[in-house]
Amino acid sequence: MGELRHGPVVPQVENLLRERLRRKEWAPGERLPNEVRLAEELGVGRSSVREAVRLLARDGLLDVRHGAGTFVAEPPAESSGVQQLLRRARLLEVYEVRRALEVEAARLAAQRVRPEDIERLRAGLRNRQQRRGGAPAAFVDADLEFHRAIVELSGNALLLNLFLAALPLLRETLIEMVRHETGLPDVSCAHADLLDALERGDAAAAVEATVDNLETVLSGVRAAVAQ
Incomplete structure (x- = not known):
């Protein structure tokens, strides 16, 4: 796992999570650790994790299901635009x-x-x-x-x-x-x-x-x- 540098935290958290997704640390459809655990692992506040997850969900990498948790999105079909x-x-x-x-x-x-x-x-x-x-x-x-x-x-x-x-x-x-x-x-x-x-x-x-x-x-x- 990478280390945070000085500067805005959310882009760094987003990049760390994006890299873990790229390495397939979590499989498609798998539930991510909850917000509290991720914040503890990364040494950041829960709000920073929440915003980074929101950005990754917007990019189609995560699926936030209210009441159920955050899951790795299924890869889209190759033909999808x-x-x-x-x-x-x-x-x-x-x-x-x-x-x-x-x-x-x-x-x-x-x-x-x-x-x-x-x-x-x-x-x-x-x-x-x-x-x-x-x-x-x-x-x-x-x-x-x-x-x-x-x-x-x-x-x-x-x-x-x-x-x-x-x-x-x-x-x-x-x-x-x-x-x-x-x-x-x-x-x-x-x-x-x-x-x-x-x-x-x-x-x-x-x-x-x-x-x-x-x-x-x-x-x-x-x-x-x-x-």
Whole structure:
């Protein structure tokens, strides 16, 4: 079982439970330990467990039966589009959070970045590009490391802590996106534009490139969810 870090508790509890479900620690249809026991196991409050369970139930992973308990949901039929819709809805939420965090981080980073930081970012961007089209997890890790470095360069500890708290869920959601979504846009140009803006110290251009990167994916996801 993983350990909780500093930062918002609910996303971490959700990720820990999601990982246990992924490992099939509980079989489909099996009843989970009650709220009190899970809270004790994880070292968190019952309200945090309750909210994490609610999020997992919304994603179709758990089945909350009032008066009976919480059960592992039966896997959907392969032909069902429900899971895809749930995945896209979660992706939409994740990208909205990314946008809020990374736009401000890019603006601040453009004001504070140093030449040696640019070289490190350039190497990170090369690594991202080299992994594009390869294993989804390796590509997502390289992409998130590039963005994490920019958030770190913002110099804002709270922004960085919020980003790191969301990182496990963000990673999992993006890997699912790369694996399952077809016709994903190539946002490599937006990443290159962001690096150029940071190198010039142009905060407005850094914000614009970040918005272009995230909104390109967001617009496609919004359209798919709305269909």
